[in-house]
Amino acid sequence: MNFRSKPLLAALLLAAASATHAQALRVGLAEDPDVLDPTLARTFVGRIVFAALCDKLLEIDEKLAIQPQLATSWEWSADNKALTMKLRPGVTFHDGEKLDAAAVKFNLERHKTMAGSNRRGELAPLASVDVVDPMTVKLNLSAPFSPLLAALADRAGMMVSPKAAQAAGANFGAKPVCSGPFKFVERVAQDRIVFERYDGYWNKANIHFDKITYTPIVDATVRLANLKSGQFDFIERVASSDIEKLQADKRFKIARITEIGYQGITVNIGKSEQAQKNPLGRDPRVREALELAIDRQGLAQVVMDNEATVGNQWVAPSNAFYAKNMPIPKRDIAKAKALLKEAGVPNPSFTLMTPTTSDAQRIALVVQAMTREAGFDVKIQATEFATSLNLADKGEFDAYVLAWSGRADPDGNAFSFHGCKQPLNYAGYCSTETDALLNESRTLRDVAERRKVYEQIAARVLKERPVIYLYHRNWLWAYNAKLSGVSNVPDGLLRVTGLKMQ
Amino acid sequence: MTEYLLKRLAQIVPTLVFVSMLIFGLQQLLPGDPAKILAGEEQDPTVIAHLREKLHLDEPLPLRYAYWVGGVLRGDLGESVRTQQPVLELVVQKLPVTIQLALMAFAIALAIGIPAGIVSAVGRGTWWDSLANGFALWGISTPNFWLGILMILLFSVQLGWLPASGYVSPFEDLRANLSAMIMPAFVLGNAIAAVLMRHMRSAMLQVLSSDYVRTARAKGLRERVVVLKHALRNALTPVITLGALELGTLLSGAVLTEQVFTIPGFGKLIVDSVFNRDYAVVQGVVLVTATAYIVLNLLADLAYFAANPRLR
Numbered sequence: 001m002n003f004r005s006k007p008l009l010a011a012l013l014l015a016a017a018s019a020t021h022a023q024a025l026r027v028g029l030a031e032d033p034d035v036l037d038p039t040l041a042r043t044f045v046g047r048i049v050f051a052a053l054c055d056k057l058l059e060i061d062e063k064l065a066i067q068p069q070l071a072t073s074w075e076w077s078a079d080n081k082a083l084t085m086k087l088r089p090g091v092t093f094h095d096g097e098k099l100d101a102a103a104v105k106f107n108l109e110r111h112k113t114m115a116g117s118n119r120r121g122e123l124a125p126l127a128s129v130d131v132v133d134p135m136t137v138k139l140n141l142s143a144p145f146s147p148l149l150a151a152l153a154d155r156a157g158m159m160v161s162p163k164a165a166q167a168a169g170a171n172f173g174a175k176p177v178c179s180g181p182f183k184f185v186e187r188v189a190q191d192r193i194v195f196e197r198y199d200g201y202w203n204k205a206n207i208h209f210d211k212i213t214y215t216p217i218v219d220a221t222v223r224l225a226n227l228k229s230g231q232f233d234f235i236e237r238v239a240s241s242d243i244e245k246l247q248a249d250k251r252f253k254i255a256r257i258t259e260i261g262y263q264g265i266t267v268n269i270g271k272s273e274q275a276q277k278n279p280l281g282r283d284p285r286v287r288e289a290l291e292l293a294i295d296r297q298g299l300a301q302v303v304m305d306n307e308a309t310v311g312n313q314w315v316a317p318s319n320a321f322y323a324k325n326m327p328i329p330k331r332d333i334a335k336a337k338a339l340l341k342e343a344g345v346p347n348p349s350f351t352l353m354t355p356t357t358s359d360a361q362r363i364a365l366v367v368q369a370m371t372r373e374a375g376f377d378v379k380i381q382a383t384e385f386a387t388s389l390n391l392a393d394k395g396e397f398d399a400y401v402l403a404w405s406g407r408a409d410p411d412g413n414a415f416s417f418h419g420c421k422q423p424l425n426y427a428g429y430c431s432t433e434t435d436a437l438l439n440e441s442r443t444l445r446d447v448a449e450r451r452k453v454y455e456q457i458a459a460r461v462l463k464e465r466p467v468i469y470l471y472h473r474n475w476l477w478a479y480n481a482k483l484s485g486v487s488n489v490p491d492g493l494l495r496v497t498g499l500k501m502q
Numbered sequence: 503m504t505e506y507l508l509k510r511l512a513q514i515v516p517t518l519v520f521v522s523m524l525i526f527g528l529q530q531l532l533p534g535d536p537a538k539i540l541a542g543e544e545q546d547p548t549v550i551a552h553l554r555e556k557l558h559l560d561e562p563l564p565l566r567y568a569y570w571v572g573g574v575l576r577g578d579l580g581e582s583v584r585t586q587q588p589v590l591e592l593v594v595q596k597l598p599v600t601i602q603l604a605l606m607a608f609a610i611a612l613a614i615g616i617p618a619g620i621v622s623a624v625g626r627g628t629w630w631d632s633l634a635n636g637f638a639l640w641g642i643s644t645p646n647f648w649l650g651i652l653m654i655l656l657f658s659v660q661l662g663w664l665p666a667s668g669y670v671s672p673f674e675d676l677r678a679n680l681s682a683m684i685m686p687a688f689v690l691g692n693a694i695a696a697v698l699m700r701h702m703r704s705a706m707l708q709v710l711s712s713d714y715v716r717t718a719r720a721k722g723l724r725e726r727v728v729v730l731k732h733a734l735r736n737a738l739t740p741v742i743t744l745g746a747l748e749l750g751t752l753l754s755g756a757v758l759t760e761q762v763f764t765i766p767g768f769g770k771l772i773v774d775s776v777f778n779r780d781y782a783v784v785q786g787v788v789l790v791t792a793t794a795y796i797v798l799n800l801l802a803d804l805a806y807f808a809a810n811p812r813l814r
Binding site for chain 1: 532533534535536538539540541542543544545546547548549552553556582584585586587592595651654655658659662665666667668669761762763764766770771774777778779
C-alpha cells in the first residue's frame, strides 16, 4: 500500500464504521416474547417484535383508523357478510415466494385450523375464503362482524410464507418467514432476537436500518441504565417514576401514548358461590360505594406519577366508542357511607387479590387506604400471576387487580369480559340483554350507530360493576434523541417504517 | 482410591433417578394451571385444551413421568412450549455462559477470600484482621442486585468504561466478552469471597493453635513455611467442601445477577420458565444443574486427597 492512500483508507473505514453503527437499531424490551408464529403467538411483547417481521393485511394509525398495508383497498358487501380485499402487487415473502390471493387464503385457513391457534376466536365468524383473482380475496362471514378489520390489522392479518409454513409444520415459530421489512436471523432465548433488513420489501425506501436487535430486560431500572449507557437506542415501558429526570436529559426523547387497554378491579359477582358469601359480590350498592370511595386521579398520581388517563370504561374517554352517558363518577365518601348503611354493611370486608407486579400492588395499597375512609376493610392478597389467574378462573377470589393490554376495536375490550361464560369473564357477569347488545355491536359498521349500542352496554354493565375501571396507562417509551420517525400508535407497538437515526 | 471412585460413580445413578423424580414431583405442586398461563392473554378455551393435550396434563402423574424420562434417556429433553425451542438447544446455549460466569466469579472469590482469610487469622486482632472482617461483613450483607445496579450506574452510565449489558461469546470477541462479564463476576465473587474468608479464618485459627504447628515453630521453621505449608493444607479441607457447594450453586445460575446484567445464563432461564410454567425447560435445566452439583461434590472429595495426604 502506498503512503498517500492511507488517509483515504482511514476515511473509508471511518465512514463504514459510522454507517454500520447508524444502521443497527437496538431495542430494549420489558419481557422475552413467546413463540414467533403469528398463529400461535399469545403475548403482548411478541406483537412488538412482529411489527418489524410480519406485515399485516391492514394497519392501524395513531388515531386507531384502519389503513392499508398488504391489502390496498377493501369493500364490504351490502349485507356486511363478505369482505373483498385487493392485494398489494409485487409483495414477496422473505423466502422469495409471492404474496397473492392463494397465500392469503392459506394463511387465514391456517389461523382457523392449526392446532393450538390463538387466532380462531378473532376470526370466529370467518366461514370461508375465496380466491377471486390472483390479487383479490373474498372473506365470507357467517354473520356480520365489524371487529374483523381491527383483527386483520393485528396478528390475524399477518401473512407467513405458505411454502415455509408447510415445510416447518408446527415448528414454524423457531424460524419464521413473513413479508415484513425485516427478516429473521437468530434468536437466543432471553438474550436477543436479531432481524436483518429484507431487500425485497415493498416499502424499502422507508426502512433506514440494516439490522434490529431486541433484547429483553425485565427490570425497568436496568433497561433505562442500558439506554443511558448507549447499549440501546430505544426502550419500551419506562417506569413512570423515571420520566421526570429523563425529560431533563437532552440526549433522550420520550413518547407517551394513552394505551388502548386499561387497569381495573374485577369483582367476583357470579363466578362461583364465593360471590354470594361476600357483601361486595352480593350487593351492587356495596360495589358502587367502593367505586365512590376511590379517587381515580389521586390513584393515578400515586401509582403512575400521573402517567395515566383516568377512566371508568373499557375504552378511554377520548375513544370514539366511549359512552358519554356514563361519565366518571367523582369521589363521594358521604354517599359511599350512605350506600353501605342502606345495604346494611357499614364495614364490609373483602380480600383484594393482586399479581406481584409493583404497579398492581401499589394500586391495592392505595385502594385499601382510600376505601377505609368509607368504612371498607380491604385485605390484600399478593399472588404470583399464574396462580392468581387460576384462582380467578375458579372464582376463588373476591376482587382482583387486573390489567388488559387492549385491542384496537372496542369489541376486543368488552366482549370476552362481559359476555356470559366468555373466557375472560372472571367476574361471572351474565345478562342475556347485555349479550344481545354485545352481539348487535358486532354487526354494526357505522361508528355513531355502534356507539349508541355501546352506550346501552355501558349503562347496563357499569351499573352492575363486574369490573371497576380505574385508568388507562401511558405507554412510556424513551429513545435516543437522534432517532426520528417514531409513530405513537396507541397499541404500544413500535413501528419500524420511517424510523431513522440522524 | 480407584475402588472409592467407582463406588462414588455408582452412587450417582440412583441419586440422579431420585433427583429426577423430585424435580418432576415438586413441579406438580406448583399452583396454577400451566395450560392457562401458556395460553396467554386471550385464554381461548380451544388453545387451553390443545395445550393440556400436548403437555399430557390430563394423564396420570407416573405416566407423564415415564414420557419425560423416556425422552431424557433418548437424549430428548422436550421443547419449550412458550418459544418452541428444544430444551437441549436452550441448555447448550446457556451452559457455556453459566460455566464461564461461575468460573470467573469463583476465581475472584478464591483470589480474595483465601488470602484474606489467611491474613486475618495470622494477624488476628490487628487492623488487617478488622479490615478483612469488615470486608466480609460488607460482602455478605450487600445484596447482589443492588451492588450490580450501583456498578452499572458507576462504570457504565457515569464513566462509560464497561457495557451495562450485551453478552458476547468469548470465541467471537474475547475483549467484549470479558468487559461484559467482569462486573457480574465480581458481584457474584464478592459475596462468595466473604463467606470463604470467614471459613478460611476460623479453620486457620483452629489449626494454628494445634500442637503440630507449635512443634513446627519450635523446630525453628520460618513462619511463612509454618503457615503456608503446614497449617494451610489442613485448614483447606472445610474450605474445599464449602467452595464446591458454592461453585455448584453458581452453576445452577445466579438469578438476580443475571437479570441485572442481562447475562443469558441458567438463572434467568429457570426463573422465567417457572413463572411461565414451562415445565419441560424447568425439568431439563434442573436435571443438568443437579448433575453438575453431584459431579462437583465428587470432584471436591477427590480434592481432599490432593490437599491432605493422610486421607490417601
